[in-house]
Amino acid sequence: MSRNVTPYKDTERGKKEQVTTMFDAISGEYDGLNRVISFGIDVKWRKRVVQILKDKSPETILDIATGTGDLAINLVATGARRIVGLDISRGMLEVGKKKVLQKQLEDRVEMLVGDSEDLQFEDDSFDAVTVAFGVRNFENLNKGLSEIHRVLRPGGTLVVLETSVPTKTPYKQGYSLYTKYMLPTIGKIFSKDRSAYRYLSESASVFPHGQAFNNILKEIGFIGMENRPQTFGVASIYIATK
Numbered sequence: 001m002s003r004n005v006t007p008y009k010d011t012e013r014g015k016k017e018q019v020t021t022m023f024d025a026i027s028g029e030y031d032g033l034n035r036v037i038s039f040g041i042d043v044k045w046r047k048r049v050v051q052i053l054k055d056k057s058p059e060t061i062l063d064i065a066t067g068t069g070d071l072a073i074n075l076v077a078t079g080a081r082r083i084v085g086l087d088i089s090r091g092m093l094e095v096g097k098k099k100v101l102q103k104q105l106e107d108r109v110e111m112l113v114g115d116s117e118d119l120q121f122e123d124d125s126f127d128a129v130t131v132a133f134g135v136r137n138f139e140n141l142n143k144g145l146s147e148i149h150r151v152l153r154p155g156g157t158l159v160v161l162e163t164s165v166p167t168k169t170p171y172k173q174g175y176s177l178y179t180k181y182m183l184p185t186i187g188k189i190f191s192k193d194r195s196a197y198r199y200l201s202e203s204a205s206v207f208p209h210g211q212a213f214n215n216i217l218k219e220i221g222f223i224g225m226e227n228r229p230q231t232f233g234v235a236s237i238y239i240a241t242k
Contacts, residue, residue: 065134069096
């Protein structure tokens with residue numbers, strides 16, 4: 001079953017085009033606003049993704065929806081010899097490329113333009129694939145996850161870091177208030193594209209999280225699914241194996 005998860009859609013353009021335009025527009029402010037919106041906790045979440053893969057000693061990693069390259073750069077700590085950061089937004093990648101050059105990591109981290117739903121890599125190309133805050137932006141979730149499954153080698157690991165909705169009181173109510181009122185307000189104050197931060201909160205609210213996402217991974221053909229809620233359930237780390 002195809003899943004198109006987005007409230008950010010008009011009759012003129014598809015989700016993929018809109019999301020690309022949106023992230024191009026906010027690329028210069030994205031890193032700073034991420035720290036503000038998450039109170040800096042997103043840094044800790046990414047470190048946990050790195051530790052999960054460090055224990056598995058991958059040689060090659062594909063970081064899909066790499067954005068400005070934060071996770072791709074952090075993944076150097078896994079010891080992988082090749083890390084490819086892939087994103088559909090050229091604006092976000094330009095910021096990421098500058099960060100890679102500043103850290104002198106161009107021999108380990110490569111930043112490429114690409115579509116998560118039509119990956120330009122051969123079957124069984126990577127030991128691990130990561131996606132941080134990107135799967136909810138896939139126009140067709142099943143197609144994107146199927147492509148990830150294709151390029152992973154047998155026994156390879158998928159790690160997804162994504163926002164989720166807390167289920168327990170009072171975190172559920174607090175999260176609802178924050179995403180409904182505070183997040184859009186932050187976007188209005190700091191961002192050129194106010195609709196972008198409305199999209200971020202709305203897309204998180206409709207994205208299938210927890211067991212629902214694990215069930216989708218199972219449909220695609222992944223095994224050994226694990227869901228690790230982060231910070232009272234406002235984000236989740238999903239781990240699965242091909």
